[in-house]
Structures are given as C-alpha cells and as structure tokens.
Amino acid sequence: xxxxxQTVAALDSLLExxxxxxxxxxxxxxxAQLLVQAKLVMELELPQDTEPAPVFRA
Amino acid sequence: xxxxxxxxxxIAASVRAxxxxxxxxxxxxxxxxAARDPVLNxxxxxxxxxxxxxxxxxxxxxxxxxxxGPLAGVPFGVKNLYDVADFVTLAGSKINxxxxxxxxxxxxxxxxxxxxxxxxxxxxxxxxxxxxxxxNAHYGVxxxxxxxxxxxxxxxxxxxxxxxxxxxxxxxxxxxxxxIRVPASFCGxxxxxxxxxxxxxxxxxxxxxxxxxxxxxxxxxxxxxxxYDVLQGPDPFDTACSQRPVEPVGPTLDLFCPLxxxxxxxxxxxxxxxxxxAALSSVAAALGGGPxxxxxxxxxxxxxxxxxxxxEGAALHLADLRAxxxxxxxxxxxxxxxxxxLPSAVLIRAQRLRRWFQDQAAxxxxxxxxxxxxxxxxxxxxxxxxxLRLGDREMPARPNIxxxxxxxxxxxxxxxxxxxxPPGGMPVxxxxxxxxxxxxxxxxxxxxxxxxxxxxxxxxxx
Numbered sequence: 001x002x003x004x005x006q007t008v009a010a011l012d013s014l015l016e017x018x019x020x021x022x023x024x025x026x027x028x029x030x031x032a033q034l035l036v037q038a039k040l041v042m043e044l045e046l047p048q049d050t051e052p053a054p055v056f057r058a
Numbered sequence: 059x060x061x062x063x064x065x066x067x068x069i070a071a072s073v074r075a076x077x078x079x080x081x082x083x084x085x086x087x088x089x090x091x092a093a094r095d096p097v098l099n100x101x102x103x104x105x106x107x108x109x110x111x112x113x114x115x116x117x118x119x120x121x122x123x124x125x126x127g128p129l130a131g132v133p134f135g136v137k138n139l140y141d142v143a144d145f146v147t148l149a150g151s152k153i154n155x156x157x158x159x160x161x162x163x164x165x166x167x168x169x170x171x172x173x174x175x176x177x178x179x180x181x182x183x184x185x186x187x188x189x190x191x192x193x194n195a196h197y198g199v200x201x202x203x204x205x206x207x208x209x210x211x212x213x214x215x216x217x218x219x220x221x222x223x224x225x226x227x228x229x230x231x232x233x234x235x236x237x238i239r240v241p242a243s244f245c246g247x248x249x250x251x252x253x254x255x256x257x258x259x260x261x262x263x264x265x266x267x268x269x270x271x272x273x274x275x276x277x278x279x280x281x282x283x284x285x286y287d288v289l290q291g292p293d294p295f296d297t298a299c300s301q302r303p304v305e306p307v308g309p310t311l312d313l314f315c316p317l318x319x320x321x322x323x324x325x326x327x328x329x330x331x332x333x334x335x336a337a338l339s340s341v342a343a344a345l346g347g348g349p350x351x352x353x354x355x356x357x358x359x360x361x362x363x364x365x366x367x368x369x370e371g372a373a374l375h376l377a378d379l380r381a382x383x384x385x386x387x388x389x390x391x392x393x394x395x396x397x398x399x400l401p402s403a404v405l406i407r408a409q410r411l412r413r414w415f416q417d418q419a420a421x422x423x424x425x426x427x428x429x430x431x432x433x434x435x436x437x438x439x440x441x442x443x444x445x446l447r448l449g450d451r452e453m454p455a456r457p458n459i460x461x462x463x464x465x466x467x468x469x470x471x472x473x474x475x476x477x478x479x480p481p482g483g484m485p486v487x488x489x490x491x492x493x494x495x496x497x498x499x500x501x502x503x504x505x506x507x508x509x510x511x512x513x514x515x516x517x518x519x520x
C-alpha cells in the first residue's frame with residue numbers, strides 16, 4: 001500500500017484532525033512505518049480463544 | 059567532608075549518624091549540578107532553596123532526637139513527568155507549561171519524602187516520553203556524561219545522565235517501551251523496570267496507560283534495592299497497581315543461589331553490535347552460562363507495542379493535536395498524528411497478541427529463572443544521528459533503539475538493566491529479565507554480577 005499525502009488527507013477527513021498540509025509528508029512517512037508494523041501484527045494467526053489483554057480493574 | 063558520590067545508602071547512614079547534615083548534602087548536590095549541568099542539560103528545573111529548606115527541617119528533626127527514614131537527606135531527581143507539589147509537571151512539553159503547579163506529590167515522590175529523601179529538581183526527557191534519545195526541541199538535548207557528543211538515551215535521559223554524572227545517587231524515571239533500560243545502557247548505570255503494576259503511577263503524566271511502568275536509576279544494586287523497597291506497595295488510585303504487599307529485595311541481595319539462565323537469541327541478538335554481544339556473553343558466563351532460546355514472535359510483539367503506543371499516545375493528545383499541532387516537538391507530533399490514523403482492528407489484534415505472547419514467555423519461565431538480552435543494540439549514538447547500522451542494515455535510529463526492550467515491557471516482565479563498561483569504550487547494559495513479580499531474582503543476579511566485578515556503574519569524568 002502506498003501511503004502518501006493523499007492517504008493522510010483521506011483518513012484525516014474521517015477523524016477531522018485538520019492536519020495542516022505542511023505536516024502531511026511527515027505524517028505519511030510515519031504512517032507508512034506504522035503500517036509495516038501493523039502488518040506484522042495482523043499476519044499472525046491467533047487461536048480464537050485468545051482474549052485481548054488491556055488492563056482494567058474495577 | 060561530604061562524598062556526594064558515595065551513594066544513597068552511605069549518605070543516609072552519615073546523615074542519620076549526624077556525621078553530616080542533610081543541608082550540607084543537598085548543598086553539595088546542588089554544587090555538582092551547578093558545575094556539570096550547563097554542559098549536560100539533565101535538569102529542566104531546580105528546586106533550589108525549597109530543597110535546602112526541606113533539608114534544614116530534617117536536620118531539626120535529627121537534632122530533636124527523631125530517627126529518620128532510610129533515605130535521610132538523600133538528594134534525588136525526578137523525570138519531569140512526576141508531580142512535585144508546587145511545580146508544573148512538564149512531561150517534556152511546551153504545552154504543559156500552561157498547566158497550574160501540581161497540588162501534591164506523585165505517590166512515589168511522597169513515599170520518598172516520607173523516607174526522608176529530598177527532590178532537588180526535575181529532569182529532561184523526550185516530549186511526552188515518546189522517544190529514545192532525549193533530544194527535546196523545547197528543552198534541548200541531554201548529553202551523555204561519558205561522551206558529550208552522544209545522546210544519553212531516552213526518554214528518561216536526564217534522569218540517567220544525572221546519576222552517571224554523579225549529581226544525584228538515584229533518579230526516578232518511567233519506561234513504556236524501554237525508557238529506563240535504554241538510557242541505563244547508554245549512560246552505564248543500573249536501571250529498574252519492575253513488573254507492570256508493581257509501582258504506583260498516581261500523580262505522573264501518562265503516555266500509554268496499559269504499558270506505562272515507573273522505575274529508577276542508581277549506581278549500585280544496593281541503592282537500587284534500597285529505593286525500590288521504599289517505593290513498593292498498593293495504591294488505590296492507580297487501577298493497574300497491584301494489591302501485593304511490599305516484597306523487600308534489599309535483604310535478599312546476598313542470597314545468590316544458582317539460577318537456570320537462558321540467553322534470548324534470534325530477535326534479541328539480530329543486528330546487535332559487538333559491544334552489546336560481548337556484554338551479554340560476559341554476563342551470561344558470570345551467571346554460569348545457559349542455552350540460547352527463542353521467545354517466539356518477538357518481532358510481532360514489538361510491532362504490537364509499537365502500534366499500541368502510537369495509537370494510545372495519539373488518543374491522549376488528540377485535542378491538542380487538533381488545536382495546536384505546532385506546539386508539539388516535530389519529532390513526536392508526526393508520529394502521534396500517524397498513530398491517530400491507525401485502524402482499530404490493529405489495536406484489538408495487538409491486545410490479543412499481547413495475551414498470546416505472555417503465554418510464550420511463561421512457557422520459557424517453566425524451564426528458566428532468568429532470561430538475558432541486550433538492553434540496546436548499540437552504544438549511545440551521536441547527537442542528531444539519523445540512522446543506526448544494525449548488522450548489515452542501515453535503519454532509522456529513533457524507532458529502532460528499543461528493539462530489544464519493547465517486547466519485554468509489552469508483557470510487563472520485571473527487568474534490572476546492569477551496566478558493563480568495556481575498557482576505553484562506551485557502556486552498554488544487559489537486561490536481566492525475571493518472571494512476573496520475581497524482581498528479587500533479577501536483583502540477586504545483579505548483585506552477584508556486581509560483586510564479581512562484571513557489571514558496575516562509573517561516575518563519568520567530565
């Protein structure tokens with residue numbers, strides 16, 4: 001997947017972050033790095049009964 | 059004569075025995091800071107007269123015959139994300155300068171004050187703890203005391219460097235992905251990142267709540283243990299803090315018994331430089347040696363921690379990212395903004411992977427008591443260095459310094475980072491990784507290594 005300033009603008013429109021155009025290239029670069037890591041996370045098949053592990057204690 | 063470099067235990071003993079006054083100790087520490095910090099930039103604010111006043115109050119209590127706490131008169135510094143009453147908690151940011159001063163101390167600062175230690179100032183860090191170098195656009199770079207052309211590591215860089223430079227015997231830091239273990243390695247001091255949930259986080263500025271650990275730096279295992287034992291205990295205001303009672307490690311430091319050791323291979327040595335591998339080898343040998351083992355899917359665990367950090371950090375700062383992105387450090391702003399754009403499915407999967415990865419580590423701990431890994435792939439990089447050479451690859455420096463620490467904090471394992479100083483070279487540290495809640499195993503091994511002369515901290519000559 002190509003991550004460029006247009007990608008950032010499209011995602012930004014969903015969240016209404018209003019990312020200034022001068023930051024878009026830096027954000028795109030970081031998003032590209034992040035998506036490489038995200039791919040590693042998503043590729044691993046996990047057993048269906050593996051529950052998430054966020055921390056909350058009532 | 060005050061030897062401000064003698065360590066927390068020795069200073070407290072001298073103050074309690076009335077051989078020196080707490081006021082003289084604090085004044086000596088302040089002189090060290092005045093002499094060294096203009097070069098190093100460890101501190102972002104100093105408590106000056108307030109610290110001296112606190113010391114004089116302690117001296118009055120001693121004069122009245124009161125027996126003071128175990129850290130009587132010991133100066134310390136705090137990473138500037140800890141609340142200290144009457145001072146603004148910056149968390150390395152410009153934005154937080156607008157906040158009012160803290161009304162009360164963070165729980166850990168309060169516990170240290172109760173033990174009669176005295177905070178002398180707040181220390182530099184990467185903005186909002188998001189970094190491994192303490193090159194802060196607002197407050198400047200913290201230089202490495204062993205070579206001022208190099209970084210101190212981060213994000214608790216000011217805290218580690220102040221201890222390495224002899225300004226304070228210990229400092230408080232925080233570690234979400236490696237922010238204690240990396241600067242401990244680069245500055246050559248001991249670092250403790252306890253089990254997730256061990257130390258109370260109330261009154262500290264968060265980063266990633268389900269990954270944030272608090273801990274500390276010191277120049278000896280004994281000092282690390284002395285302070286850690288004061289800090290332990292439940293905290294009803296931190297939902298992640300364990301209800302476990304205080305489990306002191308200080309009395310156990312001399313009780314070394316043979317441990318089943320393994321060295322983490324694969325991911326944890328891939329790309330490691332010769333200094334990191336040599337330190338790992340010497341520490342493993344001194345602990346009796348052991349096999350190299352694999353912690354499965356460590357690369358994906360690190361990736362999951364990377365994604366959770368970007369997304370949760372972004373969520374925390376979303377309002378400011380929308381309203382005033384120009385007030386962020388550019389090095390953190392673009393990463394936060396990218397994190398805000400990450401699909402939610404990745405985060406749910408990352409949390410599931412966390413549970414699965416925890417089981418993989420538990421499997422290893424059925425066979426071994428202690429796992430060893432480098433704390434960083436290399437010695438401290440130069441200030442401003444953009445890339446690192448990892449094996450035969452040239453990689454961006456900032457995202458890759460925490461390669462070996464991130465999978466471990468991802469599942470909250472306790473670690474003592476032990477420093478090795480090669481002759482004539484820059485220091486590196488090795489992670490002594492124990493089972494959850496078994497900090498004392500890592501402490502006992504660290505003390506054994508220190509007695510054997512394999513690891514140890516040195517005050518840098520400037």
